[in-house]
Amino acid sequence: KNLPPFRRYGQTNEMITHWFAENIQEFDAVGLCTCQCNIIDSIRYISVLVKGYGKPLVIGGPAASTLTDKMLKITCADVCVVGEGELVVDEAFTKALGIKQKSIRLTENPVVIHGKCVTELDKLPLPAWDLARPENYPKSDGKLRGILAVSRGCPWACKFCSVHTIMGRNHRRMKQKRIAEHLLHLARFGVKFFTFIDDNLFINKKAVDDVMGAIDKAEKVMPKHFKASKFYSEEGMEVRVAAEEGIIERVSKRFVYIALGLESINSKRIEAMQKPFNLGHFKRALTNFRRAKVTPRVFYLIGLPGDTAKSVAEDIVRLGRLCVDVRQNNVQILPGTQLHKQYLEEGIINKTYDWRLSASYTVPYPKSGLTSKLIRQFRSILGAIGTAASELDIAITKDSLEEIVSKLEKKYFVQYFVLEHNGYLDSMYVSGNMFNSSSLKHILEIIMIRFSPPEYKGAKVKLVKKENKMFVESIMYPSTAAQEYISEVLKREKH
Ligand code: SF4
Known part of the structure; x- marks a missing residue:
């Protein structure tokens, strides 16, 4: 019961083995989405089964896009799709079916296909939630949770961010009508906690209008259901959008825990990381949160270049005084990011660096005085500040x-x-x-x-x-x- 949700829920290895034994002969090939959280155990296990049954294997998804060579080695896949897959899915499977299957070993010449940017998201079909039923996954707030992504890509270039390696920098969004259709589709599966996993959902005021308008539209069709529903944006809201008057008040009527991608409260660090806002925007955003009587949630990264033990302590005192719910994290050096390139050039990491270690271990920036242990201690103090602010839901003065x-x-x-x-x-x-x-x-x-x-x-x-x-x-x-x-x-x- 203490394992993270992706281990406790979904399919067990035993269920997967039985499913393969009973069903695999009906299929010509298998496609696997590789997410960072499942690449070690599940993907390797399923790949062995697929290849063991002599079926061609196509992989795609975040891990396949950022770690193509490694994923091909782990899975022995025949075809790997990098980036968005919908427009090349036919090509990928046609190629895979043309490859003669030998045994469980690396396909001699695996094919790498670069996906195409889907510009008209409205044309994509609704997800087949009957194949991954929401009731098989953890609930949120006692409600059935469903996920949706109504936009892709982010035009900004924050140095630590890897979003562009998968979704590119061209921001696209579904039209209001289509967003409403996705919401209603999930609602028909009983979903009452709608989690938007978009990387930059509330990128501007128009995006706020589209999303909020779509919720209103869906509510007209299923009023009772949507009145009892909650909405949540995993990656929060852009600071500049939150700084605009009236937006927090409007969004907080529907959304729980509105988060801001602040990352640092030091103006030099914000500028160096190329975040698209300044502390003036953050100050205005905070005023709007207070007016709406909502506790702001802010993402804060410990261990950015320039951070020292002293500067992090100063940041923590400031964050504590601001009474925000801090979601603290340590800096992760992800492949494809500008930070990764900088660390390589400065000799802080080398080419064999395993980025997955970054989840729990921050590579200390030289002469920062920060160690992994110290970062963990700072994280737990920030956690207490976050708990206090969010539990009480009021500004503490x-x-x-x-x-x-x-x-x-x-x-x-x-x-x-x-x-x-x-x-x-x-x-x-x-x-x-x-x-x-x-x-x-x-x-x-x-x-x-x-x-x-x-x-x-x-x-x-x-x-x-x-x-x-x-x-x-x-x-x-x-x-x-x-x-x-x-x-x-x-x-x-x-x-
Ligand atoms: S951190 Fe957010 S704003 Fe910055 S590039 Fe990534 S998605 Fe865009």
Whole structure:
């Protein structure tokens, strides 16, 4: 039960083996979509089955597009499609069927076909969700979750981003009517949590109009269903769009957790990464979030070139004060990106560098003082800030302390005593019957960081359960190197 969703849900190897034994003879060839998360286990396993049954194999998808040679070796595929596949799918399978099947080994001359950019997304057929039924996958918020992508490509050139290696830089989007058809198609499979996986869904105001208009259109057809539905954009909203007046208020009526691709709160880093906005836009966006009474979610990358342990600590203090829900990540050096090229040129990585390691390990930029361990510690502190902001769904300022406590009380049935001392939160007694003690722990930590005397900054709160009640057992003082860095920033500010 502790495995990530893609391991817990979907088909087991046993089911796949049986399916092949019973059905494969009906098929002439097999096509596999290779996603980064399934390339190691599932793809290798299925490829062996396909080749074992003597069938031609065509691969495509993100991993096949960015790691063509490696994927051909892993899968022994006959044909590999790089980029968008719809317009070359006939060609790919015709070529694959023409290749004589030998045994499970690398096809001598695998064919690589470069896909064509689909300019008219409206003409693509609706996905065959009956073959991948939404009820077989994890729910979100207790609702059946369905995914859709109504646009492709992004014109911007952020240095760490690999979107262009798969979808190109030409942004295309379905028309409002077609987006509504996709929503209704999913709704007919019972989907009530619609997740847009577009890389840059809300790229401009027109895109906002199209998506929101499509939801209204779909609601006219199935009013009860769509009134009870939620919408979510995986990659969030462009900062400049969020900075426009009225957009957050409008989108937040339908969408949950609106995220901004901020990546850094340092203007030099934002510019160096070629992000298409500046901190002025971010400030205006924050004002719009506050007006709409919505907690902004922001993506933040730790370990960009130029980041140091000190600068990350300063960023964290700033992010904490802004009361945003931080989605922290470490910088990943992905093939095909400008950052990958820069790291190669500067000798920080070499050609054999396995980018998949970046998911949990950041290649430290020389002389940054950042280590992988320190980055992990910073990530957990940012996680606490994120939890506090999103759980409470209000901006935390000293003046709103009472409001926070009353919300805590409502949500967790917490009884508390807060002793004020010299304008700081001096000590806190909490007991109660809360749903989620780890969330509360994070919230208490963050309150301690914000409101306690200097020597309490960065304190850790330990809770214990006695007679069905949670008590604060101890408050621990800063112990990790990351906390020390943050304490330093706070001390400097005080002086
Ligand atoms: S990070 Fe976002 S805005 Fe930048 S290039 Fe990638 S998709 Fe576009």
